Amino acid sequence: MTEASHASTARPGTVLDLADLHGSLSDPALLSMNLLNEVSERYPDAVSFAPGRPDPGGFAIEDVHRYLRAWTEHVTDGTDQGAETARNRLYQYGRTKGVIQDLVARNLATDENIHVDPETILVTVGCQEAMVLVLRALRADEHDVLLATSPSYVGITGAARLVDLPVVPVDSGTAGIDLDDLAAKVKGAREAGLRPRACYLVPDFANPTGLSLDVPTRHRLLDLAAELDILIIEDNPYGFFGDGAAPKPTLKSLDSGHRVVYLGSYAKTLLPGARIGFVVADQPVVRGGETAGTLADELSKIKSMITVNTPPIAQAVIGGALLENDFALREANRDATARYGERLRHLLDGLAARFPTPSPVGWNRPDGGFFLVVTVPFVADDDLLAYSAKRHKVIWTPMHHFYAAEGGARQLRLSLSSLTPEKIDLGLDRFAALVTDLLERT
16 A cells, blocks of 8 residues: 555544533633733733732742751751651652641741641642642532632632532622622522532632731621531632731631631742642541541542642742741741832832823722732723733733623733832833723724
8 A cells, every 4th residue: 555545544533522521621710821821922022910920039049959958857857767757758659638737737827826737737739739629529419519709719710610519609899708798699509409518718818809808807707607507718828918017817717616728828928839739627527427537638538539649849848948937937928028019009109190080990909919900991801912912012811700700891900929110110101002092992
């Protein structure tokens, strides 16, 4: 058979129809992060207000080596047996729950006044894995639903979609969560034959709104969760980064009834490249009326089938950083917090200078964190984002990505964390030019 005749009779390669794959793969929530990365790569000269990553200015390669040595010395403790323990922990798979839970527990006690048994902590591959594990455990059947403040971080809605857990949006309001709406949504779900399992929120400087719950609202939320008999999933990546205000207590630190599942991450406070997150899940679990352990124990079973364990070397680097800073990361991040505060004020002042009152452009005023929301007199969708990046060299995040249903069509999110004041000014000049461009067309 000739090469030409062989080619003409060859069978076609496998083609998969997206309709035959899991429905989450067509969900916009799973497209959001890739969209922003692709736009940024396509227009490298654009100023990007999109990423919520920490300022890279404080990173040094030697820090990683020093942290690793600090953890190794801590575990070795000057003994041959300790040296063997350190070697095994670094080179072997290690416990599914992790190898630094004791250090994480000391950090939580020091910084957040959260006092828990280290065995109720599960160290995860970033906070995103923690979300997936918790939602996978809570989704028992098709009647279960998750409540989440709206607009909400796309990672939680995407994780919920992966495990087929519908999300019921709860209005954020002006206080970070509308408690009346929460109660109404729980009641409505139950009347529809559904079982609300938990409510997810970011109480401090939320992504994407920048909103924070005041202390009375935190207490009322815990009381309401007990009354409604639902869990609270508290995600706290930005709590350290208030602009001069005293830190508010986490919901977990106020939790006296195992009502709060606490999600944490060292991506913003230490090293995003390590990909170390964790979940505090101290809720008792019973089987046949007898105590069978905690939710953390159950989550570790799921993790053992997904990632098996969290890389011990990455855990060791984070553990060494915790040891070196005496477990006080709030203090260790003091300079970074000051920089973020300066950038937030610079961004707010820059918006006011470029869009003086009265203006069709408005924005909120968070008192810390990485984000704020801008309202514009036109639809700020993905097509406009592409035009903005190409024509005006400025990138931002369309707010519609953060809504489970329709919403945010004329809003966009600006992130300040990775931009210097000079870059903020350049980006705002370009954004103002975009606004002028669009207004002149109407």
